Amino acid sequence: MTHHAWEGAPPPAAPGPPGRLGREAPVALAVVAGVLAVVVALLQVATAVAAVPAARDLRDVLENGGSTGLFGWYTALAVLILPVLVASYVVTCLWLQQARANTEVIRPGVRHQRGSIWVWLAWWVPIVSLWFPLQVVRGVAEGSATTGRRPGLGLWWTGWLVWLFSNRASAQVVGSSDPEVVGTLPVVEGIGTLALVVACVQWCRLVRWITTEQQAALGS
Template sequence: MTHEPFAPPTGYGSPTGPAVPAAPAPVRYTYGAPLYSPPPLRSAAGLGTAAVVLACVWAAVQVLKLALAPAAADALRDAAAAGNGAYDSALTGYDLAGVLFFAVQVAAYVVTCLWLYTSRSTAVAATPGLVHERSKVWTWLGWWVPIVSLWFPYQVVRDIRRATATGPVSGIGGWWAAWLVFVTLSNTAGRMSSRTTAEATATAAEALVFVELLATVAMAVALVLWIRIVRGVSRYQAERIAIAHDERGS
């Protein structure tokens, strides 16, 4: 009898022979990585509420600056009449409001970026198929990096809104346009009190109140649209989180 060299030993796998080792279970891969459970959706509603509150406080300080702008304009006129440049010899209420304005701005920036960062993570988990044009680091850097600050934050907010909306997305373009107008006018008003010649100071005195008025109007428009955006994102993400909980419970 010819013996097959590659045949298993007699009785291998039989009730009396050694057990045949089971083949390992196949590993399923997606895009070259093992499948894993997606991270749980996290609600950013609390941060969204805080961001809205700080935005309202920021707008209130802007109204205060507008109310104090006429006194600042008078101080500029006095400085121009005396042949001086900036009115750095006297600290006005407008200047103190500017300090408060900056402090609230920093607080609003931190809380808003935390909300955007958390909301973006939730949006990615809720709608993984939607490509976000900007990475998550731009939820923080996009607001102050030169040049790109003109459109990166808009793209971040737009993609978060698109990933959580169940209907048409509107109002984001108007919010961003109003925001850019406000930032431009607010920076212009801030530079008006640092003129170095009497002529420039006199010109700033005549324009300061008008510039602050336009900045306040632009901020009010941006605030209304911003509240709509934040509330919309929070509402839609709450719905997604509720659906995910129901699916895990079923």
């Protein structure tokens, strides 16, 4: 009787689900995106705190020609937030890009309202930046859902928009020559900060949920 070397050996493992090989949830990018979002929020909190003495300082300049030392700290913080925001944008778009590509495997039947190029363009193209990013993220969330318990997007997007508009308002306040208008700077910054903190918390929850859903779906 002839014996073969492979007799008694376990059968080869079945191949993985077709189309899912080589796909992984963007875990590292999700972590960095969340950290950068928190850093942006913390810098905004510091900016709001600095706005209180800065408003007093600027009013004194307008009324009496005083020093602008404290106002300089407010300006420095407002400038510092910009490169961190840019870094956050790049990492977030990289995360969204990979997560969106994964949805084509996880739930190929889900229709995205915007093409993949809008992952990068939606955030800064005038006018459409008011709603395109929301549609992009909603598509990624729906394409990642396997449990049916997706977190809401309303608080995140409302907070983000309020912060954007408060930034524009604070620039107008700082540029005013009216001491009374300048005195409202802490209020404007306070509103924007509260909105951004809410948006940051909701965004981090959403990023974590999408990434976790993709890990479960892709087995990564």
